[in-house]
Amino acid sequence: MSCKRYVSRSTAIAARMLGDEMMVMSATSSTLFTLNEVATVIWEAVDGATPLEEIVTQKICGRYDVTPEVALQDADALVKQLAEYGLLLLSDRPIEQPTCSRKVNL
Amino acid sequence: MPGMTEAGPCSSVVVEIGDLPIRLRCDDSAFIDLLLERYAGYVSTSGEASFDFEIELAPPGTVSGDEDLSVTCDSGRWFIQRGDFRAKWNPSTGRGRIQQTINPYSLDSVLRIVHTLLLARKGGFLMHASSAIRNGRAFLFSGVSGAGKTTIAKLAPPDAAVLTDEISYVTRENDGYFAMGTPFFGELARIGENLRAPIEGVYLLAKGPENKIEPVEGADAVRGLLGNILFFARDPEFVKLVFDTAFEFVSHVPVRRLTFVPDASVWELIT
Numbered sequence: 001m002s003c004k005r006y007v008s009r010s011t012a013i014a015a016r017m018l019g020d021e022m023m024v025m026s027a028t029s030s031t032l033f034t035l036n037e038v039a040t041v042i043w044e045a046v047d048g049a050t051p052l053e054e055i056v057t058q059k060i061c062g063r064y065d066v067t068p069e070v071a072l073q074d075a076d077a078l079v080k081q082l083a084e085y086g087l088l089l090l091s092d093r094p095i096e097q098p099t100c101s102r103k104v105n106l
Numbered sequence: 107m108p109g110m111t112e113a114g115p116c117s118s119v120v121v122e123i124g125d126l127p128i129r130l131r132c133d134d135s136a137f138i139d140l141l142l143e144r145y146a147g148y149v150s151t152s153g154e155a156s157f158d159f160e161i162e163l164a165p166p167g168t169v170s171g172d173e174d175l176s177v178t179c180d181s182g183r184w185f186i187q188r189g190d191f192r193a194k195w196n197p198s199t200g201r202g203r204i205q206q207t208i209n210p211y212s213l214d215s216v217l218r219i220v221h222t223l224l225l226a227r228k229g230g231f232l233m234h235a236s237s238a239i240r241n242g243r244a245f246l247f248s249g250v251s252g253a254g255k256t257t258i259a260k261l262a263p264p265d266a267a268v269l270t271d272e273i274s275y276v277t278r279e280n281d282g283y284f285a286m287g288t289p290f291f292g293e294l295a296r297i298g299e300n301l302r303a304p305i306e307g308v309y310l311l312a313k314g315p316e317n318k319i320e321p322v323e324g325a326d327a328v329r330g331l332l333g334n335i336l337f338f339a340r341d342p343e344f345v346k347l348v349f350d351t352a353f354e355f356v357s358h359v360p361v362r363r364l365t366f367v368p369d370a371s372v373w374e375l376i377t
Contacts, residue, residue: 011342012342014342016350016353018325018353019325023329025345026345027342027344027346028342030340030345032329032332032333034325
């Protein structure tokens with residue numbers, strides 16, 4: 001990766017931790033995803049403001065036996081894949097977080 | 107006629123599924139007669155209704171049957187349409203309008219969707235499942251088409267009241283989850299008993315060489331449930347409601363896998 005990558009969770013998802021699994025549902029496709037432990041660490045850390053490289057250094061390298069290069073490569077592949085499913089947003093600039101959400105009017 | 111009122115040229119019937127009375131108006135009294143038959147057992151005699159739909163019957167040949175279902179929300183109004191019907195509904199005013207063919211099963215689809223939207227707000231849902239009450243408790247048997255929902259319902263012993271063989275109605279109340287009867291049927295072609303009972307458990311169906319019950323827990327239970335809950339709207343907030351409801355439900359109600367031989371012996375396990 002030549003430039004910093006910023007990652008944010010999409011607002012069109014629903015997510016919950018159950019046991020040691022993070023379950024994420026896409027609101028646009030209604031597809032259900034289950035994240036493993038490492039993916040869950042990244043999922044919980046992405047905030048739109050912290051570069052992915054920093055998240056990997058702080059949250060992954062200190063906790064798992066993996067080199068920073070490999071960890072970043074894997075994390076980059078993961079966030080790209082989740083972005084393709086519409087679960088994450090990627091940018092080379094910090095991503096502003098929404099402050100409110102619309103309620104369903106029933 | 108019980109549940110039917112006359113108001114000028116427009117007749118109406120109040121259909122009450124899951125304690126939710128919905129008035130259906132149509133100026134074609136023959137169609138109202140059809141609805142009285144279709145929803146027998148679910149026609150309210152009180153005349154009170156929470157929502158009011160006016161049905162306009164489209165002339166034969168004017169509605170295409172090919173269009174896929176679409177459920178969208180815009181400024182608080184829901185738009186529900188498929189090849190055989192178009193409906194719009196404003197929950198805040200309680201009024202809606204349906205254009206459809208004379209086929210009452212088009213109305214079935216609209217009602218199912220309206221109920222899923224209303225139930226989601228209250229922590230309930232409709233589910234692809236047959237259900238029955240036995241010994242005062244409700245059992246739900248869930249699965250995709252061909253999994254055995256109707257088979258289980260057909261095999262139900264005389265002391266079990268079948269609520270539906272196709273679409274189960276689940277409500278959340280203060281003291282837990284309840285299953286209620288529905289007029290929505292599958293191959294059984296029989297309207298479910300209009301009864302309710304607390305839910306004992308959900309059984310994910312699988313056909314096999316022997317009858318056995320295994321617990322399904324955690325993420326697998328949520329997956330099993332979400333795979334069979336009906337939800338049509340792609341509205342993010344609505345999807346989140348359904349997602350949260352599935353988690354709440356599995357934290358209160360046991361989910362199990364029921365592998366069964368398609369004969370009456372399976373009901374020996376359901377008590």
